[in-house]
Amino acid sequence: MTAYPRLKLENVTKYFGQGAKRIKAVDDVSFTLAENEFVSLVGASGCGKSTILSIIAGLQDCDEGVVLVDGMPIYGPGRDRGVVFQSYSLMPWLTALQNVEFALHAAGIRRKEAREIALEHLKLVKLEKFQDRYPSELSGGMKQRVAIARALSYRPKILLMDEPFGALDALTRSHMHELLTSIWEEHRLSVLFITHDVDEAVFLSDRVMVMSNQPGRIKLTVPITLPRPRTADTMTTDAFRDAHWTVLSAIREESMKIADKEGMAAS
Numbered sequence: 001m002t003a004y005p006r007l008k009l010e011n012v013t014k015y016f017g018q019g020a021k022r023i024k025a026v027d028d029v030s031f032t033l034a035e036n037e038f039v040s041l042v043g044a045s046g047c048g049k050s051t052i053l054s055i056i057a058g059l060q061d062c063d064e065g066v067v068l069v070d071g072m073p074i075y076g077p078g079r080d081r082g083v084v085f086q087s088y089s090l091m092p093w094l095t096a097l098q099n100v101e102f103a104l105h106a107a108g109i110r111r112k113e114a115r116e117i118a119l120e121h122l123k124l125v126k127l128e129k130f131q132d133r134y135p136s137e138l139s140g141g142m143k144q145r146v147a148i149a150r151a152l153s154y155r156p157k158i159l160l161m162d163e164p165f166g167a168l169d170a171l172t173r174s175h176m177h178e179l180l181t182s183i184w185e186e187h188r189l190s191v192l193f194i195t196h197d198v199d200e201a202v203f204l205s206d207r208v209m210v211m212s213n214q215p216g217r218i219k220l221t222v223p224i225t226l227p228r229p230r231t232a233d234t235m236t237t238d239a240f241r242d243a244h245w246t247v248l249s250a251i252r253e254e255s256m257k258i259a260d261k262e263g264m265a266a267s
């Protein structure tokens, strides 16, 4: 056991723009993610969710504060963090297998070993039969499974997901929930999951954090104590509805504030 949380954000603040157009996109955000914890981040569009995720991924710097993985500050992207975005971000000229291998080659892993690891991870997302297909020959759900296999292939401790299932239909999405939950349980991953779907957030998470809008802060944290394994029936329980309502009310309150502000600006 380490004394440090897997992931820790301390007073992270991020500005965009210059002069009068300068905005505070993320304001003094602090939270931790424990080993094998699944936490969702929800909030209105533009509240700063993706900015927080890309700071944790090391793709952007923050202006103030620090991001720590196992107690060590991060300096840019690293193999300890895997990222999955909404748009599949696969390379169209590479097959499913080659897309995963490409990431492994980039991480300095030799060809033979990269092939073995890539196949193993395509199996994990149940795509071994589709390894030679190009992205254009795969459904949306399959493409996202390749993206997950790729993110997991270099064995990150933390999986960062930015609305990964936002473009999928409801049935495919629920299959993805099952798959993600089983991988998460097996690999003891810490997951930070961004979504604007409250059902999805409550269903998957140990904890849901609701953000306020501009400047983006963590407004409310709702622990989700629903027993696991969770099934379709979980969604019909009073405990699920209560948690859902708490999260939704907090988001609504924020969107009312935005509407009020816009109303005042227009009058």
Ligand SMILES: Nc1ncnc2c1ncn2[C@@H]1O[C@H](COP(=O)(O)OP(=O)(O)O)[C@@H](O)[C@H]1O
Binding pocket: 016, 017, 023, 025, 043, 044, 045, 046, 047, 048, 049, 050, 051, 052
């Ligand atoms: N690269 C950028 N340059 C300027 N403004 C940005 C940039 N990225 C995000 N923003 C602004 O920061 C705020 C938060 O954006 P974002 O993190 O994408 O929100 P969310 O993911 O919650 O929808 C928005 O007002 C957005 O317009």
Ligand SMILES: [Mg+2]
Binding pocket: 049, 050, 051
């Ligand atoms: Mg976003």
